[in-house]
Amino acid sequence: MCEALAMGRGGAWVFMAGAALGVCLEALAEWLLRRRREVRVREVLFFPSRVTCVEGLLAAAREDGGKGLRLAPCLCSLPHEESELSRLLARLLSARRSLELCIFAFSCPQLSCAILLLQRRGVRVRVVTDADYMAVKGSQIGILRKAGIQVRHDQESGYMHHKFAIIDKRLLLTGSLNWTTQAIQHNRENVMIVEDAKYVKLFLEEFERLWEDYNPVNYIFFKEKEVPKETNNNPGTERKFNK
């Protein structure tokens, strides 16, 4: 009887040990899940950016093909420290396979330089932009096109006003920032950096929609002078080509 009682107590201890093990496993699973969430990139860059030298960053990417980004020494008078622009550039230069860029206005030479580096590195770059803004003075779109990068643009009454990029179909950069020096150095702007499969999928689908909508086979070339978007206030006379 005493022996049975002792075994009964032993059974209770075993039960408690099992339960404790279960709680530990549960805590471990929770910790792993939390860690998995934490390592996902969730960052926001707020502009204006301090004006810093990013030539070292670009030179390093140029030299080693982007295998490891490191700041090469530079002798110019600008501060050689991290800034919002350098962080944006570093994210862009991390691309290894693909870059989908959907940008309203693009005139920043440093960002253009980064895109050209990616193209030379063999990254598949595709650009969607706004027809009106790609023609303004300082636009980098012509430079990208000359380098062989595929660019498609709207032919609509409204603006192609997105400002997002998708890196390696994994990382989304999106926000209010047009890629212009004015916006980077003077405006209050934001760029969210999001590593989230759901958001990436939704923006990628939007990119592919635009890529098809703006297929050059659908472009219409006019002989007569068009009414510019800015002066067209009558919805009844809007240009509508692709829809």
Place this chain on the structure above:
Amino acid sequence: MCEALAMGRGGAWVFMAGAALGVCLEALAEWLLRRRREVRVREVLFFPSRVTCVEGLLAAAREDGGKGLRLAPCLCSLPHEESELSRLLARLLSARRSLELCIFAFSCPQLSCAILLLQRRGVRVRVVTDADYMAVKGSQIGILRKAGIQVRHDQESGYMHHKFAIIDKRLLLTGSLNWTTQAIQHNRENVMIVEDAKYVKLFLEEFERLWEDYNPVNYIFFKEKEVPKETNNNPGTERKFNK
């Protein structure tokens, strides 16, 4: 001996039951965590929006103080179905305590109407905007101010170009969309709807930074005529007041 053996077997069973319970608890914890992640709002609205009637949505919010949003019957000729604008409005009208709005251009009457409804409902509304764009024809900023909503604006050389809103310090709406009828009905735009404490915190901090930077006690009123931003291409002559 046989009795002890039986109790030993009993102990093993108890151990296995404990272990099984542990595994079940672990699975439950994982399921709960996954579910918690899933119920978080992660949505993107892509514009242009179909033109639909949103009067029912606004009328319902007006009548019941936003306790439950339902579509009231409306006899106008527009389609009475969900659209990107109606989804944006429904998110806005879900505010119960606070709304921080940081918007470059605001001329959409329906969105303005929603903000006024929130103000009447007792939601604390604060607006930050761009000085140049709040003065253009059709801007809703004056209407909001007349209703007693606190509005602050920049006095900088660059634009206050953000387009985000924070609802109840819980939900973030951000993207490329200015709150104008042109952008909503004609442009290619995006609005991300994000329920993520980290992003909300970062954008709220940016809002509070701007709210302090644009405190009216820091405004400077000039007697001589200012050079408008649009024609000021020389960085050396930029207006810099707050920094």
